[in-house]
Amino acid sequence: VSTKAQRRADAIAQRKRAADAAAARQRRNRLALWGGLAVVVVVAIIVAVVASGGGDSAKATSFETHAVTVDGTPLPSYDATKSPDPGVGKTIPTLEGVSVMNGKPVTVKPNGKPQMVLFVAHWCPHCQAEVPRLVDLAKQGVFDGVEVTAVATGTNSTYPNYPPSAWLQRVNWPFPVMADSPQFTAATAHRRGADRPGQGRPRGVEGGHVDPALVGRQQLRTVTLGRSCELGRRLDSVAGCAHPDQVEAMVLRAEAGAARDRGRGGGDRTLEARRRGDVLHPPARRADEVVVVSGEILGQLPARELVGADDAVHDPGVLQHDEVAVHRALCEPGPVVEDLGNGERSRRGNERVEQ
Amino acid sequence: VPGVKVTTNFFLVLTLVADAVVVVALVAAIAALVSPRARAAVVSFAAAVAPQSVLLAWIVATVTTLGSLYYSEHAGFVPCELCWYQRIVMYPLVIVLGVAWLRRDLQVWKTVLVFVVIGAPLSLYHWLVERVPAFAESSSCSITVPCTTPYFEKLGFVTLAWMAMSGFLLIGVLMLCTVVGFRAYHPMEPADTVAA
Numbered sequence: 035v036s037t038k039a040q041r042r043a044d045a046i047a048q049r050k051r052a053a054d055a056a057a058a059r060q061r062r063n064r065l066a067l068w069g070g071l072a073v074v075v076v077v078a079i080i081v082a083v084v085a086s087g088g089g090d091s092a093k094a095t096s097f098e099t100h101a102v103t104v105d106g107t108p109l110p111s112y113d114a115t116k117s118p119d120p121g122v123g124k125t126i127p128t129l130e131g132v133s134v135m136n137g138k139p140v141t142v143k144p145n146g147k148p149q150m151v152l153f154v155a156h157w158c159p160h161c162q163a164e165v166p167r168l169v170d171l172a173k174q175g176v177f178d179g180v181e182v183t184a185v186a187t188g189t190n191s192t193y194p195n196y197p198p199s200a201w202l203q204r205v206n207w208p209f210p211v212m213a214d215s216p217q218f219t220a221a222t223a224h225r226r227g228a229d230r231p232g233q234g235r236p237r238g239v240e241g242g243h244v245d246p247a248l249v250g251r252q253q254l255r256t257v258t259l260g261r262s263c264e265l266g267r268r269l270d271s272v273a274g275c276a277h278p279d280q281v282e283a284m285v286l287r288a289e290a291g292a293a294r295d296r297g298r299g300g301g302d303r304t305l306e307a308r309r310r311g312d313v314l315h316p317p318a319r320r321a322d323e324v325v326v327v328s329g330e331i332l333g334q335l336p337a338r339e340l341v342g343a344d345d346a347v348h349d350p351g352v353l354q355h356d357e358v359a360v361h362r363a364l365c366e367p368g369p370v371v372e373d374l375g376n377g378e379r380s381r382r383g384n385e386r387v388e389q
Numbered sequence: 390v391p392g393v394k395v396t397t398n399f400f401l402v403l404t405l406v407a408d409a410v411v412v413v414a415l416v417a418a419i420a421a422l423v424s425p426r427a428r429a430a431v432v433s434f435a436a437a438v439a440p441q442s443v444l445l446a447w448i449v450a451t452v453t454t455l456g457s458l459y460y461s462e463h464a465g466f467v468p469c470e471l472c473w474y475q476r477i478v479m480y481p482l483v484i485v486l487g488v489a490w491l492r493r494d495l496q497v498w499k500t501v502l503v504f505v506v507i508g509a510p511l512s513l514y515h516w517l518v519e520r521v522p523a524f525a526e527s528s529s530c531s532i533t534v535p536c537t538t539p540y541f542e543k544l545g546f547v548t549l550a551w552m553a554m555s556g557f558l559l560i561g562v563l564m565l566c567t568v569v570g571f572r573a574y575h576p577m578e579p580a581d582t583v584a585a
Contacts, residue, residue, distance in 0.1 A: 060440065063437040063438075063440075063441075066437075067438065068441075071448075075403075078399050078402035078403050079399060081398060082391075082395045082396070082398035082399035082401075082402065083395060085398045086392070086394040086395040157393075157465070163538060
């Protein structure tokens, strides 16, 4: 009996030891698991802080943001549901500010010359991809004779790629850069970032730029759609002026004219170095802004009114001095004042263009 | 709130750890198919992790969700269309796994793996859209917030889409640990309660 009881006690003790061992093993496992997790988190924090504290933070100038004076009526907000765009026929407001680089005065105003106004935010990946592409085009002379001004808006020192001055210097941006105010005065005057309800701040500025991923694979095509076609946010409205095929036709027609003048053909439809100094589309000479879009983007956009070969979409007689048409107003058919195929030579890089 | 750069580096480290776990799990699974010793080791490891796997998966889903909200609400990174689809799949996991952990419900792996099977390929597709032009051309994302442009890219391959994929895969591995670990020690019981 004693032996039997002993064996039973031993068995119970053995089971208890096994259970204790299993519990201990579970405790060890749990400890190792959570301890390992804690180590991972601590290492991640240390690495994050150390890696972020590296010497790649560029020094900001004193003009990363600066007050901007607006003279004129801000463009009305773009409303995709309305047609025509409320901005049609409105004059772009004059912006007076300073350069982010050195604080020197920078002005954007409607002056009858071809202009491109580019709103960029340093943290915006689309801008980061777009700007080097524009720099390449500038090196090819595509913007010769075009007044190009960038407006650094949405500036925030806690966001990536700060400051904008260092970024634009790094990519060799060759044109003036106006600093927008902390209240985004310039962007607001052009109704950028304030287009959507609840987006008064230019968070929306990241939208509307040329799709850099598309740009990366597609040759850019310069399309001048007339005076003061507002860049960026309204790109869809602006590009909607013409069907892609039609834009192509416009470019080809311009090329044909240039070809007659220069004695060479224009078989390739994309921008190339050989077009250095040319603004392909003759009416660009009287455009206040030039919009650069890729054909692929145009292909994604809905077509609006068609521009016929003889549509005088840039008829200077239609508008008063300093009055500009924007967006679809430029596509309204009008009297014939200019035959795009009349062999008129595209403007050379350094030529002054008179209104 | 920490800056975007610090936060991104933090998530980068977590992503690399998750990737390492997933790769080790994959190699171990392949080894287990051919080697009994490897199979025993895998089962032993899964059994050790299984009691905590639902909680760990919930932590992964929560951190991923918080990271996603940080980037969109604090950093101003507007989510693209594909990002939204991944969010739709990831966010419910916080609730599903949280409730499962509170209820000690091990059967949740069946539900969670469905989310993983949807979410991980979606993230992979988004990552490919960001990198392979052929994929980008087939997508129909908007011009304003294109899926083709990552907000950042670390080490040449880690983007937000890659981070999301790592999160989905890690949750999947943890759920498989739940199944393997529990079945190894309770072969006759339905895996519906947590032993711990």
